[in-house]
Amino acid sequence: MKELFAGFATTFEPLNLLVVLAGSALGVFAGAMPGLSSTVGLALVLPITFGLDPIPALLMMISLYMGAQYGGSITAIAIGVPGSSPALATTFDGYPMSRRGEAGRALGISLFASVAGGAIGGLLLMAALGPLSRAALAFGPAEFFGLGVFGLSIVANLVGKDPIKGVVSAVLGLLFFVVGLDVLTGSPRLTFGVPRLMDGLGLVPLLIGFFAIAEAFEAVAGKNVERAPGGIEGKLPRPGELLRLWPAVLRGSAIGSVIGAIPGAGATIASIVAWNEERRVSKTPEAFGTGDARGIAAPEAANNACVGASMIPLLALGIPGSASAAVLLGGLMVQGINPGPLLLSEQSTLVHAMYAGFFVAVIAMLIVGLLGIPLWTRVVRLRRSILMPLVVGISLVGTYAIRGNPFDAWVALFFGIVGFAMLRRGYPLVPTVLGLILGPMIETNYRRALTLSSGSHTTFLESPISAVLLVLALASFLAPVIRRRVSLFRKESR
Amino acid sequence: MRAPRDSFRPMTNPVISVSSGLRPVLFEMALVIVALAAGGCGPGSGSDDDGGEAYPARAIEIVSWATPGGPSDLLARALAEVAPRYFDDHRVTVSTRQGGAGASAMQYLKGRAGDPHVLAVFTASGTVNMASGRIPFSPEDFTPILRIQLDPFLIAVKEDSPFRTLGDFFGAARARPGEVSISGFGAASAHFLGFARLRAEAGDPDVRWIAYEGSGDAVIAALGGHTDAVHTNYNIVREHLRAGSMRVLGVALPVAALGNTPTYAQQGFDAAPVHWRGVVAPPGLSEPLQADIRSRLERLLQDPEFKAYMEEAAMEYAVMGSSREFGAWLSAEVEASRALLARLDLIDD
Numbered sequence: 001m002k003e004l005f006a007g008f009a010t011t012f013e014p015l016n017l018l019v020v021l022a023g024s025a026l027g028v029f030a031g032a033m034p035g036l037s038s039t040v041g042l043a044l045v046l047p048i049t050f051g052l053d054p055i056p057a058l059l060m061m062i063s064l065y066m067g068a069q070y071g072g073s074i075t076a077i078a079i080g081v082p083g084s085s086p087a088l089a090t091t092f093d094g095y096p097m098s099r100r101g102e103a104g105r106a107l108g109i110s111l112f113a114s115v116a117g118g119a120i121g122g123l124l125l126m127a128a129l130g131p132l133s134r135a136a137l138a139f140g141p142a143e144f145f146g147l148g149v150f151g152l153s154i155v156a157n158l159v160g161k162d163p164i165k166g167v168v169s170a171v172l173g174l175l176f177f178v179v180g181l182d183v184l185t186g187s188p189r190l191t192f193g194v195p196r197l198m199d200g201l202g203l204v205p206l207l208i209g210f211f212a213i214a215e216a217f218e219a220v221a222g223k224n225v226e227r228a229p230g231g232i233e234g235k236l237p238r239p240g241e242l243l244r245l246w247p248a249v250l251r252g253s254a255i256g257s258v259i260g261a262i263p264g265a266g267a268t269i270a271s272i273v274a275w276n277e278e279r280r281v282s283k284t285p286e287a288f289g290t291g292d293a294r295g296i297a298a299p300e301a302a303n304n305a306c307v308g309a310s311m312i313p314l315l316a317l318g319i320p321g322s323a324s325a326a327v328l329l330g331g332l333m334v335q336g337i338n339p340g341p342l343l344l345s346e347q348s349t350l351v352h353a354m355y356a357g358f359f360v361a362v363i364a365m366l367i368v369g370l371l372g373i374p375l376w377t378r379v380v381r382l383r384r385s386i387l388m389p390l391v392v393g394i395s396l397v398g399t400y401a402i403r404g405n406p407f408d409a410w411v412a413l414f415f416g417i418v419g420f421a422m423l424r425r426g427y428p429l430v431p432t433v434l435g436l437i438l439g440p441m442i443e444t445n446y447r448r449a450l451t452l453s454s455g456s457h458t459t460f461l462e463s464p465i466s467a468v469l470l471v472l473a474l475a476s477f478l479a480p481v482i483r484r485r486v487s488l489f490r491k492e493s494r
Numbered sequence: 495m496r497a498p499r500d501s502f503r504p505m506t507n508p509v510i511s512v513s514s515g516l517r518p519v520l521f522e523m524a525l526v527i528v529a530l531a532a533g534g535c536g537p538g539s540g541s542d543d544d545g546g547e548a549y550p551a552r553a554i555e556i557v558s559w560a561t562p563g564g565p566s567d568l569l570a571r572a573l574a575e576v577a578p579r580y581f582d583d584h585r586v587t588v589s590t591r592q593g594g595a596g597a598s599a600m601q602y603l604k605g606r607a608g609d610p611h612v613l614a615v616f617t618a619s620g621t622v623n624m625a626s627g628r629i630p631f632s633p634e635d636f637t638p639i640l641r642i643q644l645d646p647f648l649i650a651v652k653e654d655s656p657f658r659t660l661g662d663f664f665g666a667a668r669a670r671p672g673e674v675s676i677s678g679f680g681a682a683s684a685h686f687l688g689f690a691r692l693r694a695e696a697g698d699p700d701v702r703w704i705a706y707e708g709s710g711d712a713v714i715a716a717l718g719g720h721t722d723a724v725h726t727n728y729n730i731v732r733e734h735l736r737a738g739s740m741r742v743l744g745v746a747l748p749v750a751a752l753g754n755t756p757t758y759a760q761q762g763f764d765a766a767p768v769h770w771r772g773v774v775a776p777p778g779l780s781e782p783l784q785a786d787i788r789s790r791l792e793r794l795l796q797d798p799e800f801k802a803y804m805e806e807a808a809m810e811y812a813v814m815g816s817s818r819e820f821g822a823w824l825s826a827e828v829e830a831s832r833a834l835l836a837r838l839d840l841i842d843d
Contacts (some may be wrong), residue, residue, distance in 0.1 A: 005707040043590070047571070140720030141704075181595065184705050186626065186682030186840065195630055263714055317717065318733045319710040326561065326708075330568065336806065340733020405591065405598050444707075451702050452720070454672050 004126075009350035010055055011360045019056045020357065023063030024364035028065070028372065030084075031071020034391065035204060035398020037084035038068030042327040047335075052090030054335040055353045062307070062354065068324075069267065069303045070114035070365055074372070077106045077296070079377045081211040081391060085203055086267035086303035089275040091211070092158075093288060093295030100291055103380040104373060108236040109293050110300045111369040112184035113249050115362050120253040121260065121308025122358030124151030125315075129344065132261050132309075133316030139262045141448035143461050146469030147262070148442035151269050154276040155431045156480050157285075163480075165427045167186035173435020176201050183444050184451075196407045201415075202311050205408050206436055208395040209415020210429045211223050216388035217420040236378045241293065244459050248278050248294040249301040256302030263321035267306040268437055274302035308358060316350065327420060388456075392416075538654050549610055549786055553585035557614035559592055559599035565645065565729060565807070566600050570615045571769050573794065574801040580794045585740070596620050597629040603636050608778040610787060613639070616774045619683040621824060625831035626841055633828060637779045638821035639788050641772035642795065643809040647688045648745035648752075649676070650731045651723045652716060653738055660692075660744045660761045663723060667699035675702040677712035678725035682840045685709075687831055688767030689725045690838055716740075727769060728752065728808050751808050770812060770822065788817050 010016065023045070030041030041064050049057035072087030077094035090110060097106040124132070155170045179190045180200030183428075191197040252274040254366055259270035278298035279288040288295045310321040318340035320326035328446075332339055336349060344351050379387065399408045453459035461467045515830045554577060558570035570588045577586035589746035591599040599614055614636070623629045649660065657663045667674040679685040686703060693701060704721050709730045709821040716724035717739065725732070728749050735752075742755045746766040749755075758766055771792060775784070794800060795813065804811065814820045833842045 047588075050571075137714065137718035140715060140718055181628070182681070183707055184681050185707075186628070186686075188628070195628075198595050198597065198628060199592075239783060264711060313714070317714065319714050326564075326710075330564065334568065334571070338733050341737035341739055342733060407598075448704050451704060452675055 003348055003352040004355060006089070006349065007354070007356035008360075010349075010353045011059065011356040016056050016059055016357075017360070019052070019060045020063045020364045021361050021368070023060040024067040024361060024368045027064035027067025027069075028071035028074070028365070028368050031068030031087070032074040032083040033071075034075055034081050034083055034208055035396040035400055035401070037072075038065050039323040039327055040398075040401070041065075042324055042331070046327060046331050049331050050334055054332075054337055054350060057331060057335055058350070058354055059357040059361070061331055062357050063364055065328065066118050066287075066304065066307050066323050066358075066361045067365050067368065068251045069118070069307055070111060070369055072303070073110040073114070073296075073300055074107065074376050075391075077110060078103060078376050079387060079391060080215060081395070082207055085437070086306070087269050087299075088207070088268060088430070089271040090296055090301035092275060092299075092430075093290070093292045096289070096291035097293075097295040097296065098380055102235070102291070103377045104234045104295075105237045105241075106291075106296055106367075107373045107376060109242070109245065109296045111366065111373070112242050113245070113252065113300040114304040114369070115366050116249045117253045117256060117304035118307060118365065119359060120250075120301070121257055121305035122355065122362065123308075123357065124257045124305070125308040125311050126355045129316050132312050136263060136313055136321075137317075138465060139265075140463075141445040141452060142221070142463040142466040143469070144264065144441055144445040145449055145460060146463070146466035146473075147259075147265060148438045148445065148467040150473040150476070151273060151438045152434060152442065153436055153476035154272055156477050157276055157279060158428060158430050158434070160488070162426065165425075166431050167427065169422065169427045170431035170435045173432035173437075174439045175435075176206070176432070177436045177439035177443075183440075184447050195407075201411055201436070202408060203205055203433075203436060205399055205412035206415050206433060208399055208412040209417075210433065212388070212391045212395040212421040213412060213416025214419030214423055214429070215384075216392045217416065218423055219384040219388040221420075232408075234374055236373065237293075245293060245297045248297040249278060251278060251281070252298035252301030253305040255298075255350055256305030257309045259302075260306030260321065261312045263319055264441075266322055267303040267310075270306050271299035271303040272434065274298040280476075282477075291412070292473040296330040311354075315343055316341065318343075421486075510601050549595060549783060550581050550584050552611055554581050555612050556586060556588050557599050557602060557612065558588055558590050559594070559596045560590075560615070560617075565727075566615050566617050566771050568803075568807065569642070572772070572800060573615075573791075575803075576794055576797045576799050579797065580790045595623050595628050597631070600629060600631045600635060603774070603776045604631075606776040609776050610779055612776055613787070614774050615645055615771060617771045618769045618827075621827040622682070622684045622687060622835075623830045625699055625828045626835055627657055630681075633821060633824040634777075636777050637775040637784055638817050638824055639773045639775055639784065640791055640817060641812050641814050641820050641823075643771050643772060644747065644812040645727045645729070645769040645809055646746040646772070647685065647725060647733075647747075647767045647769065648652060648728060648755075649689075649692075649723050649725055649743045650713075650716065650735070650740045652664065652719060653741055655722065655741070657723070659756070660696075660758065660763065663743055664696035664701070666695070666722075667701045668697070672699035672702060675721040675724045676697075676725055677704040677706055677715040677721040678805060679706060679709045679712055681705040682835060684769055684831075685725060687834050688765075688769075691765040691767050692758065692763055695765055713740075732808070747810070749808060749810075769830045784817055 027041055030036040031038060033103060042061055045060060045064060049060055069086055072083040073090040073094060075081050075083035076087040076090040077098050080091055080095035082088045082091055094106045114456040179197055181198050182189050188198055255277060256270045259265045259273060275295055275298055278294050279285045310325045313319050313321040314325045314329060320329045396409045396412060399412045400406050422429060449459050460470060554572050556574050557615055558567045560566040574586045574588045578584060591602055603614055624632055630829060651657050678689060709726050712724050712726060713722045731740050742752060744758050744761050745752055745755055746758050746768055748757055
């Protein structure tokens with residue numbers, strides 16, 4: 001406890017506060033810019049942190065990472081383009097709400113949920129670093145396979161009116177992920193001899209192609225040009241409404257904390273699972289996807305809770321649980337800090353300053369977020385046919401900047417055309433994105449598990465975690481079908 | 495707290511921040527807009543404004559194709575940190591060009607043919623990717639300058655593993671074919687080939703190689719008991735060794751920090767697979783220019799700050815007598831890897 005107070009004292013030094021505010025602002029910006037993400041933002045500030053002492057360096061990186069998770073929701077809500085992949089689920093309800101003219105309300109809910117989720121993730125990190133890191137180790141190939149299949153089963157709730165089209169869309173995503181080097185054999189698949197395709201098509205070009213470029217075509221082609229009704233777009237949510245959202249925030253934070261602590265699972269999966277679970281426990285699941293407040297609160301709490309949770313494998317095991325955590329690890333190592341089982345006992349001051357940093361970062365994010373909302377709500381008022389081409393330009397530059405590779409911009413353009421064709425024919429886009437995200441997790445872990453079990457499929461049922469996840473997935477796949485049958489049956493019997 | 499490396503303080507030159515701070519991104523953004531508008535594919539071939547001028551005439555760019563924060567990226571940054579002192583106080587920036595398993599960086603280097611102001615960090619993964627045909631380049635496509643460091647491979651297990659030696663590990667694999675597994679980075683990778691060389695000497699028992707996208711994930715698999723061992727480098731498992739949660743069965747070459755841990759040689763193996771990293775330049779550099787760059791880098795390697803980085807990272811110096819020798823060795827490495835890949839049926843011969 002004394003160490004934690006000392007940690008807070010350190011964090012409140014003027015330089016450190018400044019660094020946290022700067023980190024938050026940069027993070028919100030990087031998160032909100034389609035193409036940039038927390039990972040890219042961290043990689044960009046990494047060289048700046050080399051010149052700082054370990055504590056301010058760490059504080060800057062954490063506040064940036066935290067800010068980016070909220071930042072992603074800004075573009076998701078304001079223009080329907082996830083600023084970074086963890087905000088994908090926020091588009092489901094955030095964008096419809098802002099189209100109704102309630103952008104300020106949506107952004108306020110997202111900020112509130114992000115702040116709460118971030119703080120809960122930080123608390124969890126403090127309270128259960130050791131035990132949770134050991135629990136995370138239970139995730140091996142079979143368990144990751146189960147998690148991936150469970151994640152994909154959410155597609156059943158996202159397919160819209162025509163299930164066949166939803167399935168086609170998901171399969172397309174699975175097909176896209178196959179392009180590139182096969183991790184398990186090192187051989188190229190579907191690369192057609194093009195060396196640049198070796199790394200695969202990539203999630204960022206897909207997100208930009210689908211949500212920025214395809215939507216821009218759509219806007220130019222004549223649809224979606226109408227502006228959201230004006231008047232109340234700057235209005236923030238009432239405190240009473242936020243209070244009523246607590247259960248959604250808590251559930252989202254819990255899901256984010258658990259999934260975030262598993263190395264390799266990630267904030268995108270966590271936020272989609274959180275949205276789906278919130279929908280499942282709701283008495284009015286049909287309201288989800290049309291601008292329901294809970295559909296914003298749950299995924300936003302989840303992706304910010306992931307920040308603290310992803311520190312668990314990083315600090316306790318020295319293994320980054322996400323791409324962003326990997327960059328953070330690099331930054332720590334340059335500072336001469338080596339995360340691992342001994343970190344807490346050997347670098348207690350630093351670790352406690354970091355714990356304190358989580359809460360200060362959350363407050364900085366709240367300030368930066370509140371200052372930004374009036375600005376963002378004005379963006380909503382722009383005509384789509386003007387706004388979207390701008391978004392496309394910025395996104396393409398962002399795609400290029402990530403790896404200094406112009407090829408990625410072409411891939412984004414390709415996805416833009418595919419996405420536009422799909423939109424025109426009524427195919428939902430989100431299942432494709434889910435397929436691309438979860439495909440690698442499902443396939444590589446399926447094959448790893450079978451290599452380890454010499455080909456025996458019972459390995460997936462022998463692991464209790466994997467067995468439970470697979471049963472949940474089956475239930476999730478079948479639930480919509482059963483619900484429809486039941487309601488049909490009721491109508492007939494009436 | 496930062497005692498071991500107080501001298502390693504990169505902000506002394508403002509350069510790195512320029513290279514990867516926000517400003518260059520904006521600059522690169524401008525660049526890409528121009529490039530896309532022109533229907534081009536990025537910066538064109540090198541400028542011709544420095545003919546006959548003294549070297550270096552302008553800022554030096556060190557290309558890194560690796561993940562930011564990874565060991566080869568850290569090498570690039572450690573070099574850039576002290577490099578201005580040895581390149582007449584010119585700015586030295588690190589640029590990250592990921593993509594195509596190194597192909598993007600190689601392509602960039604080729605496009606800058608004859609330009610001595612671009613250097614790149616090259617590693618064992620590069621030669622293996624050339625051997626497997628994964629990247630359509632060969633050592634002739636660039637100018638070898640010098641090899642810098644060796645990073646020996648090792649095999650580690652969870653602290654409660656029944657294995658104590660490499661003999662135990664391979665013995666179990668012979669007794670129970672297909673039931674012993676080891677995790678490591680990549681398939682047909684430098685890491686896998688390193689392990690395959692060792693396994694061949696043990697009579698090729700059926701050990702299941704479980705490939706992961708990153709070395710960290712491979713360590714997690716072993717720590718969680720999902721695989722029986724992990725094949726990696728010292729730095730990746732250092733903290734687990736210090737904490738006693740993992741043990742090393744054997745290491746390819748002696749690592750000072752590992753004390754008396756038996757090497758592969760001490761356990762009767764001839765193979766000593768290592769990961770290595772060095773520096774290469776674009777193709778088409780004159781002999782005197784090559785010699786100039788090399789002598790500057792040789793002096794840089796003796797810089798106290800750079801030495802401190804090497805010690806902290808537990809890397810061994812591995813500079814070869816001349817650039818020519820390094821080049822010949824590179825070609826031999828590609829050939830040896832190709833032969834091994836063919837023997838393992840990982841490529842068509």
